[in-house]
Amino acid sequence: MQQIDIIVRQIIILTLLGATGFVAGKTKYLPESTGPILSKCVVKLTTPLLIIATMSQYSFKGKTLETGLFIYFFGLIFLFLSFLTSVFMSSRLKLDGPAASVYSMCSTFGNVMFMAYPLLTALYGTKGIIYAIFFNLSNDTLLWTLGIYLVNRHNTVNWKDNLKHLINGNTVSFTIGILLSVINFQNLVVNNNTVAAAYRLFNDSLGKLGGTTIYISMVFIGIILSEVKIDGVKGLLQRYPVFVMSLFKLILIPAAAFLLMSLFDGILDPFVKKVVVLQLGMPAGTIVAALASQYDSDYKFATENIFVTTIASVLTLPLLAYTVEYIKLF
Numbered sequence: 368m369q370q371i372d373i374i375v376r377q378i379i380i381l382t383l384l385g386a387t388g389f390v391a392g393k394t395k396y397l398p399e400s401t402g403p404i405l406s407k408c409v410v411k412l413t414t415p416l417l418i419i420a421t422m423s424q425y426s427f428k429g430k431t432l433e434t435g436l437f438i439y440f441f442g443l444i445f446l447f448l449s450f451l452t453s454v455f456m457s458s459r460l461k462l463d464g465p466a467a468s469v470y471s472m473c474s475t476f477g478n479v480m481f482m483a484y485p486l487l488t489a490l491y492g493t494k495g496i497i498y499a500i501f502f503n504l505s506n507d508t509l510l511w512t513l514g515i516y517l518v519n520r521h522n523t524v525n526w527k528d529n530l531k532h533l534i535n536g537n538t539v540s541f542t543i544g545i546l547l548s549v550i551n552f553q554n555l556v557v558n559n560n561t562v563a564a565a566y567r568l569f570n571d572s573l574g575k576l577g578g579t580t581i582y583i584s585m586v587f588i589g590i591i592l593s594e595v596k597i598d599g600v601k602g603l604l605q606r607y608p609v610f611v612m613s614l615f616k617l618i619l620i621p622a623a624a625f626l627l628m629s630l631f632d633g634i635l636d637p638f639v640k641k642v643v644v645l646q647l648g649m650p651a652g653t654i655v656a657a658l659a660s661q662y663d664s665d666y667k668f669a670t671e672n673i674f675v676t677t678i679a680s681v682l683t684l685p686l687l688a689y690t691v692e693y694i695k696l697f
Contacts, residue, residue, distance in 0.1 A: 373489040388589020405587040406660035415540035416577030422544025434636040435501035442505030465665040468517040473672035477649030502646040511538040518662045584653035591670040617683040621648035629696040641691045648687045650676035
């Protein structure tokens with residue numbers, strides 16, 4: 368199946384990038400301060416640029432907008448369900464403080480761009496990538512609000528201080544991206560030579576800098592993994608929360624979404640269920656580790672979650688792709 372080839376290819380790319388960081392960290396080829404510096408570059412510089420560059424490319428209207436809005440709202444619903452489930456499970460696993468917050472973030476926020484975009488494009492062509500943007504919007508809506516609160520709440524119990532952290536380069540960029548989509552910025556690019564020239568200049572410079580986000584993130588994760596010490600089978604078993612999180616993130620939550628959304632078959636555009644279920648089943652997002660490092664949270668735990676879910680998704684994503692494409696419940 369073509370989707371399996373796409374998934375395996377993306378996993379190999381991620382692995383090679385992570386391995387580069389791992390070797391550089393293990394051999395001390397890079398200074399010890401490299402990890403925190405890279406995380407700051409990702410969170411404060413490249414990700415804001417990536418958000419603007421991505422969202423400025425699309426304008427939505429008609430049937431596409433209607434279907435996309437359903438994807439956006441169902442995305443919000445199931446992402447929040449993932450969060451609530453993670454809160455319950457983290458308490459059962461006796462996680463607290465930064466570890467509990469990181470557990471919730473990894474459970475909720477997936478790699479909805481680097482992994483999902485190539486897969487959805489392979490499955491559904493241009494239509495797939497356009498609808499994937501709407502789920503990405505729901506993911507980012509919660510990531511840059513609830514996610515920032517979670518990753519920072521161990522630093523202060525003052526809710527006003529936490530709210531201040533919601534105003535950052537990423538939320539500002541996200542707001543700008545929404546405005547660009549609403550005003551149909553691409554229409555201006557097509558019809559105005561001055562705007563088109565400025566847009567190309569931005570895309571060829573700052574936009575490409577934003578495109579390095581995933582690469583820098585994976586090198587950062589490799590460096591952090593080089594610091595993780597596992598004492599044989601016993602050490603592996605002590606990390607059982609990672610495997611519990613992976614079970615919910617990759618299988619149980621997407622399965623629940625598939626079952627519930629099957630009730631709306633015949634009412635909703637089939638793409639709503641396909642996109643939402645596949646996006647929910649993506650491995651934990653690499654941005655979580657960078658944010659955890661930026662806010663002095665448990666970034667090593669975040670890195671372990673990302674590593675395990677990414678490897679496991681080689682098996683789970685093809686299964687999900689087959690399920691949404693061929694299995695009918697009602």
